[in-house]
Amino acid sequence: MGVIDTPPGLGSALDRRLQAQLDSLRERSLYRVRRAVTGGHAVRMIVDGRPVLNFCANDYLGLATDARVIEAARRAFAVSGVGSTGSALISGHNVEHRALEDEIADFLGCPRALLFSTGFTTNVGVIKALLGRGDVVVADELNHASLIDGARASGAEYLRVPHANVEAYAQALAQAAAQGRDAMLITDGLFSMDGDIADLPALAALTQASGAALMVDDAHGFGVLGVGGRGTPDMLGVRPDVHVVTLGKSLGSAGGIVAGSETLIEYLIQRARSWVFSTAPPPALAAAARESLRILRGEPEHRARLIANMARFIDGARERGLPIAERGVATPIQPVIVGDEDRALALSRGLMERGYWVAAIRPPTVPRGTARLRITLSAAHEFAQIDGLLDALRELLGASSPAVAA
Numbered sequence: 019m020g021v022i023d024t025p026p027g028l029g030s031a032l033d034r035r036l037q038a039q040l041d042s043l044r045e046r047s048l049y050r051v052r053r054a055v056t057g058g059h060a061v062r063m064i065v066d067g068r069p070v071l072n073f074c075a076n077d078y079l080g081l082a083t084d085a086r087v088i089e090a091a092r093r094a095f096a097v098s099g100v101g102s103t104g105s106a107l108i109s110g111h112n113v114e115h116r117a118l119e120d121e122i123a124d125f126l127g128c129p130r131a132l133l134f135s136t137g138f139t140t141n142v143g144v145i146k147a148l149l150g151r152g153d154v155v156v157a158d159e160l161n162h163a164s165l166i167d168g169a170r171a172s173g174a175e176y177l178r179v180p181h182a183n184v185e186a187y188a189q190a191l192a193q194a195a196a197q198g199r200d201a202m203l204i205t206d207g208l209f210s211m212d213g214d215i216a217d218l219p220a221l222a223a224l225t226q227a228s229g230a231a232l233m234v235d236d237a238h239g240f241g242v243l244g245v246g247g248r249g250t251p252d253m254l255g256v257r258p259d260v261h262v263v264t265l266g267k268s269l270g271s272a273g274g275i276v277a278g279s280e281t282l283i284e285y286l287i288q289r290a291r292s293w294v295f296s297t298a299p300p301p302a303l304a305a306a307a308r309e310s311l312r313i314l315r316g317e318p319e320h321r322a323r324l325i326a327n328m329a330r331f332i333d334g335a336r337e338r339g340l341p342i343a344e345r346g347v348a349t350p351i352q353p354v355i356v357g358d359e360d361r362a363l364a365l366s367r368g369l370m371e372r373g374y375w376v377a378a379i380r381p382p383t384v385p386r387g388t389a390r391l392r393i394t395l396s397a398a399h400e401f402a403q404i405d406g407l408l409d410a411l412r413e414l415l416g417a418s419s420p421a422v423a424a
């Protein structure tokens with residue numbers, strides 16, 4: 019029976035099944051809705067028609083609305099048009115794409131790099147191309163969803179390691195080596211929802227000893243950590259075999275990049291299906307990312323301001339007794355873990371009423387029982403805005419039961 023034959027009001031069998039699941043999500047405070055931004059996605063923005071200060075974006079350097087980045091995109095749109103008209107292997111590869119790949123590879127100190135439309139498709143395409151049935155993935159339990167999906171879809175055996183548990187990594191890699199199977203250790207560099215960093219020196223030592231490959235997704239560390247913003251691997255003196263960064267975070271554009279050896283990139287060009295069978299991104303987005311990279315390289319003041327803002331937030335949170343995570347390395351991702359989904363939502367709503375946009379992050383994005391406010395800092399924030407957020411947080415957290423520290 020086609021949908022068209024369904025009596026009005028009853029819906030299809032599919033809709034009824036989906037509606038039951040939606041109802042269940044709503045009951046558990048896990049239902050998600052979008053808020054629409056009018057105009058630019060800067061610190062000061064208009065959300066659902068009202069002005070707020072944004073404290074949940076990944077635009078760590080404030081480059082998404084930088085006039086020069088916008089102008090670079092505008093110029094490239096005028097020269098290259100909007101769409102790339104095809105996949106990179108057919109008609110879609112533009113000199114802007116190639117120049118961006120070369121410049122990112124040079125920045126990261128890798129021989130080659132390859133541009134995908136998004137970070138998500140980068141991870142899925144890369145992992146599926148590199149691993150298959152009989153191989154082994156050893157992966158942190160808090161890895162980004164795209165890493166999990168790519169690894170699951172590859173058909174490789176998936177060994178999920180408790181967060182940051184080096185001993186568990188060692189055991190999993192030893193098991194794969196003893197079985198003579200090809201293995202790849204896959205981890206975020208800077209974890210996207212927790213804001214802590216992977217122990218890459220220990221993990222690199224393990225992969226080298228066992229003959230496994232090391233893949234690091236540094237979507238959030240890139241542009242922020244390490245010398246000049248080269249990222250988490252640079253900061254920790256590690257060179258991954260497969261190094262993924264994204265263009266939609268600190269560079270304020272959109273896209274994903276995988277960097278590595280000449281051989282790796284040539285192999286991916288032949289085999290990464292999400293790259294081969296997908297329209298190349300608009301050349302203007304690559305032009306914008308190139309301008310952002312130029313700014314990142316030439317103007318250290320943006321990173322310096324971000325670092326000062328991180329310190330302002332961390333010191334201010336301590337002074338006010340707010341429950342932020344204590345860690346060795348300061349990062350722009352500062353979760354306030356509250357545990358309960360309802361509570362996270364209520365806090366987020368309370369902040370919004372006070373003019374601060376901080377999203378409540380709930381399962382399945384984070385493990386059950388660890389719902390949180392994920393506060394992110396940007397070079398574009400002012401100290402007074404950060405202080406205002408901290409005061410609002412103290413007021414809200416003080417007004418209800420004490421929060422649980424991470």
Ligand SMILES: *Cc1c(COP(=O)(O)O)cnc(C)c1O
Pocket residue numbers: 135136137138139141162164206210235236237238264265266272273274
């Ligand atoms: C955002 C993110 C991605 C996905 O990148 P997009 O370009 O947004 O698709 C991948 N990995 C990590 C760790 C991320 O935070």
